Amino acid sequence: MKLSISDKNKRLVIIVFSGLLIALSLNFFLIPGNIFGAGANGIAQLLSAIFYDLFHIKIGTGYLIMLINIPIGILGWYKVGRSFTYYSVLTVASSSLFTVILPVHQLSTNPLMAALFGGVISGIGVGLALKFGFSTGGMDIIALVLAKTTGKTVGSLMLSTNMIIILTAGFYFSWESALYTIISNYAMSRVVDDIHTSHQKLTAFIVTKEADLVVGALQKSLIRGITVIDSKGAFSNEESKVLMLVITRYELYNLKMTISDVDPNAFMNLVNTADIEGNFLNSDQQELLRKGQSTK
Incomplete structure (x- = not known):
């Protein structure tokens, strides 16, 4: 970034x-x-x-x-x-x-x-x-x-x-x-x-009308899976998307800066995550993906 x-x-x-x-x-x-x-x-x-x-x-x-x-x-x-x-x-x-x-x-x-x-x-x-x-x-x-x-x-x-x-x-x-x-x-x-507690994990919920741009920017700065959910504002009645991803606190600064650069109007909610199950890449696996290598 x-x-x-x-x-x-x-x-x-x-x-x-x-x-x-x-x-x-x-x-x-x-x-x-x-x-x-x-x-x-x-x-x-x-x-x-x-x-x-x-x-x-x-x-x-x-x-x-x-x-x-x-x-x-x-x-x-x-x-x-x-x-x-x-x-x-x-x-x-x-x-x-x-x-x-x-x-x-x-x-x-x-x-x-x-x-x-x-x-x-x-x-x-x-x-x-x-x-x-x-x-x-x-x-x-x-x-x-x-x-x-x-x-x-x-x-x-x-x-x-x-x-x-x-x-x-x-x-x-x-x-x-x-x-x-x-x-x-x-x-x-x-x-x-x-x-600074880099070991702690957060779940970020990002409400945006520029989902494609935000997803593209996030995929360049963070190697994390992103779930896209259709949403609709109850007050404005406008269509939007909710992006959900789990990060470490060490990655929080990059996430905030990326969202701010791409969509300053996006709404972001951060929730402390007690535990996770499934494939959550560590730093070594992320580095392998950046180099185009398999994490297996």
């Missing part, structure tokens, strides 16, 4: 805002409180602290964040999508830049407050990026790759992949630091799941 100028500008605003939130979380709460963030950010913090303690070499966390995300970005390019990875790399660059520019300043001497606020603020940054179709890099990309194949929540997978950071913080620094890191990561994962 080709993004409009306004949509690209909206994504750029989210990129800058997400990067700023992550940098604020690191420099104002986590780093001064000796609490470690999630994923690549936490690994960058650990490496920065270890390099300084062992070799007296001070390497900024922002520089390490960018370095760690290079191989992860390559993984995302091939496994998640080029557009997704492109905007994710921009978000990594944004967060790295703000982390380098902003001073490290302790806003709270209470480690519990620092852990909670650091986790919540970074969770908002990560969740917003995912909601708009990209990520903040690092473990976000790895978690999304795993979420598409396991069906588990992005937040829970991110939490499980951060265990190595927690254990390293406990052994190398202190177990109190590790405990506060757990609290911070848990707060972040809950916020991420509240904002």
Whole structure:
């Protein structure tokens, strides 16, 4: 799906805002409180602290964040999508830049407050990026790759992949630091799941008078089955069509943008879907269909 100028500008605003939130979380709460963030950010913090303690070499966390995300970005390019990875790399660059520019300043001497606020603020940054179709890099990309194949929540997978950071913080620094890191990561994962829950499925009912155009556009942007139902407005007495399809929340953004581009007057109702039976393609099967190969 080709993004409009306004949509690209909206994504750029989210990129800058997400990067700023992550940098604020690191420099104002986590780093001064000796609490470690999630994923690549936490690994960058650990490496920065270890390099300084062992070799007296001070390497900024922002520089390490960018370095760690290079191989992860390559993984995302091939496994998640080029557009997704492109905007994710921009978000990594944004967060790295703000982390380098902003001073490290302790806003709270209470480690519990620092852990909670650091986790919540970074969770908002990560969740917003995912909601708009990209990520903040690092473990976000790895978690999304795993979420598409396991069906588990992005937040829970991110939490499980951060265990190595927690254990390293406990052994190398202190177990109190590790405990506060757990609290911070848990707060972040809950916020991420509240904002972006890609494992959840939705049933979309779209009422439109431009059914053929909408179906054609949807089939180009989403590989999902669409059921077309004849309908008639009770008030207007006008003929229309109802399109019904089941999607994941990860696909919701593309669905909304596609409908808005083709038929701005369409009415869309989204319903949470508890369970499904039958052929619901996962990301690997969708990729095979895009390449014209069989999913069997």
